[in-house]
Amino acid sequence: MAVDVLLGLQWGDEGKGKIVDVLTRKYNIIARFQGGPNAGHTLEFEGKKHVLHTIPSGVFHENVMNVVGNGVVIDPVIFKVELDKLIDQEPHVLSRLKISRKAHLILPTHRLLDAASEAAKGKKKIGSTLKGIGPTYMDKTGRNGLRVGDIQLDNFSELYNALVTKHKQLLAGYEGFEYDLASLEENWFAAVEYLRSLDIIDSEPYFHDAIAAGQTILAEGAQGTLLDIDFGTYPFVTSSNTTCAGACTGMGIAPNKIKNVYGIFKAYCTRVGSGPFPTELFEEVGATIQKNGHEFGATTGRPRRCGWLDLPALKYAINVNGVTELMMMKGDVLSGIGPIKVCTAYKYNGEVVKHLPYKLQEDLIEPIFTELPGWDEDLMQMTSEDAFPQSFKDYISFIEAEVGVPITLVSVGPDRAQTIIRD
Ligand code: GDP
Ligand code: IMO
Ligand code: MG
Secondary structure (H helix, E strand, O other), X not given: OOEXXXXXXXXXXXXXXXXXXHHHHHOOEEEEOOOOXXXXXXXEEOOEEEEEOOOOOOOOOOOOEEEEOOOOEEOHHHHHHHHHHHHHHOOOHHHHEEEEOOOEEOOHHHHHHHHHHHHHHHHHOOOOOOOOHHHHHHHHHOOOOOEHHHHHOOOHHXXXXXXXXXXXXXXXXXXXXXXXXXXXXXXXXXXXXXXHOOOEEOHHHHHHHHHHOOOOEEEEOOOOHHHOOOXXXXXXXXXXXXXXXXXXXXXXXXXXXXXXXXXXXXXXXXXXXOOOOOOEOOOHHHHXXXXXXXXXXXXXXXXXXXXXXXXXXXXXXXXXXOOOEEEXXXXXXXXXXOOEEEXXXXXXXXXXXXXXXXXXXXXXXXXXXXXXXXXXXXXXXXXXXXXXXXXXXXXXXXXXXXXXXXXXXXXXXXXXXXXXXXX
């Protein structure tokens, strides 16, 4: 059987957690393949809200296995806090969770290096989540990293000390950066001890056997395509491949095992952290979208910047990922805001272009908008697309015609139930 992939097509926070939860009953296994606690995936059902960071979003369903794949980076402290909270609500959660031996570990010094590097960049900072993501992936590609499997080795402390010695030398290069490592280490080692007690596996053969046995797998992306290390708005990106190819390297599955690629996008755009955002709204309407959409980070609480939907960027993301179906989130947030603009091209260096240029520098690029009529009806109560106001139907059709991929799911609220599947 095949693997399906679900991923974000913008700058993250598209609503991946909600939709993974909605789709989970169709799958035997849900797997994360990249990122780490920089992610914040929100699920809402039965009047409760849950935010997951490292744990896959299928965890609330019985009889579904959740696997943290090799491409993920794990902070044992955050992982334990997340699990402790979950166990309160789902006592059997541990029996539904497996962790790859090859996932890399975020050390306390990775977090310190993230903070020191961001502080040193000043105004040019990435606006990282300060979870140590960049430094951990740097150690992975630099062939210095520690992996979950290492905590099962007798010489783990030796490996740890060798890496921390390197990190201390790097930290010494950041003048004036002070830290208290001892207190961070105490928590970290306690959490490593806990991690040791969990179900740590060789995840590639686990996936291969599952596929051979006809099981269904959904790969859950974190962040979004425009934050991809290769294809995002570099350098204002995260440090992993958030795109479909990342599912292959982050799980050890072959490209020809991937069938459906579900691409999620919001009916508008948001971005948290620094970096270019051509359709960003600085006037009142941006503030209204932020307020109505509760656009504040699920991990850091930072306000998310808001802007109009950017179709050249969306098309690029569709192509990079081979998206087979689109899912549109948060159309309800645009109710009552008046006419809606959609970016269909850019003026770049004086020329009209329909592709995403190399540098999205503000002084070089100007979005070209098409204006569409808005709608005033509250979509949140609607349970079928027949009930949608005509201008919302037209908005959906306009996007489909521009990008050439069908929108098969429309989300009209944060709750699991506020999800409309289209024919
Ligand atoms: P993720 O990182 O892609 O999983 O997305 P986040 O959880 O960070 O952010 C999405 C936010 O939008 C969460 O607060 C969700 O509860 C909420 N949300 C998801 N879908 C919808 C929707 O269709 N309408 C509204 N109003 N909120 C939604
Ligand atoms: P989910 O999975 C939105 C952003 C940060 C910063 C940049 C680099 O919830 O969609 P990092 O800590 O990864 O080094 O930060 O990436 N970022 C996200 N933005 N949603 C996320 O995850 C993000 N994860 C990282 O704000 O701009
Ligand atoms: Mg999020």
